[in-house]
Amino acid sequence: MQTATKAKTGNRSKTNYLVDLVIGMSFLLATAPNATGEPIHEWLSMGLLVMVVVHLLLHWQWIVAITKKLFGNVAWQQRINYMLNIGLFIDLTIIMFTGVMISKTVVPLLGLELPINMTWRSLHGLASNVGVVLIGLHLALHWDWIVRSSKRYLLQPIAKRLHKPATQLATKEQSS
Template identity: 85%
Template sequence: MQTATTIKKGNRTKTNYVVDLVIGISFLIATAPNATGEPIHEWLSMGLAVMVVTHLLLHWQWIVAITKKIFRKVAWQQRINYILNIGLFIDMTIIMFTGIMISKTVVPLLGLELPNNMTWRSLHGLASDAGVFLIGLHLALHWDWIVRTSKRYLIQPITKRFHKPAPQLATKEQ
């Protein structure tokens, strides 16, 4: 019998997985504004920013725990992960900020007009290229979890749907 804690943990993992999946797909789509067009690129990125904050809030306990003991005895993998995540946070912030500075849809909609300049544009491009590498590394460090959770919440439900168990034969109860 499943306890309430196990169910809660399962739901939490599922939420994390869905949020991460949405972030991953959105990021990949957002890296090609010419394919989607500027308005979709900008609005998708705005949504991505909200999802990133949600991701941070969902992992808040880990952030606090590692921050407290980063200078003490902690596994090197965790330390590398923490440093990488700080880099990723800085990179994401730069992408979002420079994106707002060169915005052609969202910011003008708010009635604001920002000066046109190339520095923010080139920084935006550089940061998004760096973001691809950093997110790649982030995924690599969590690859075991991704595989495990994908099997549980993505592959198993699909295979279950296609391989429905044969109806049980009625037992003779005489």
């Protein structure tokens, strides 16, 4: 039973890592609309929204558990993490809403036409800059997990694949 629990936890951790890796890479690309172009920026941001929803669903039990005991006995790091996540959620909601309001690709494709409003563009830029800071803090708070998971799910599998042929070669030479 304990092995099954460890396997389930390991798979969940790996899933979390892969989702977060996709979110991180997408975020880096989405924050560079001048490099990717506006259409890619908008579509990538829509995909990023979906991945953030998946991230929230994967962590839903934690969200509910911490919300229930937020004003009770909760470690300061979890409380800070929770407040930071609330800030990120609000900020990402503003970014996505204002992004839709200034869309030149996705919204027109749906047959909708929104008036040009520089206030939305300014708010989108401000919220995006705040988001970079909040995500930086989020990464800093989870840095140990990021490093451990990167070693476990990214570097170790690569190292195993690189060393596998040499091990097989040595085994064949020893049997000759």
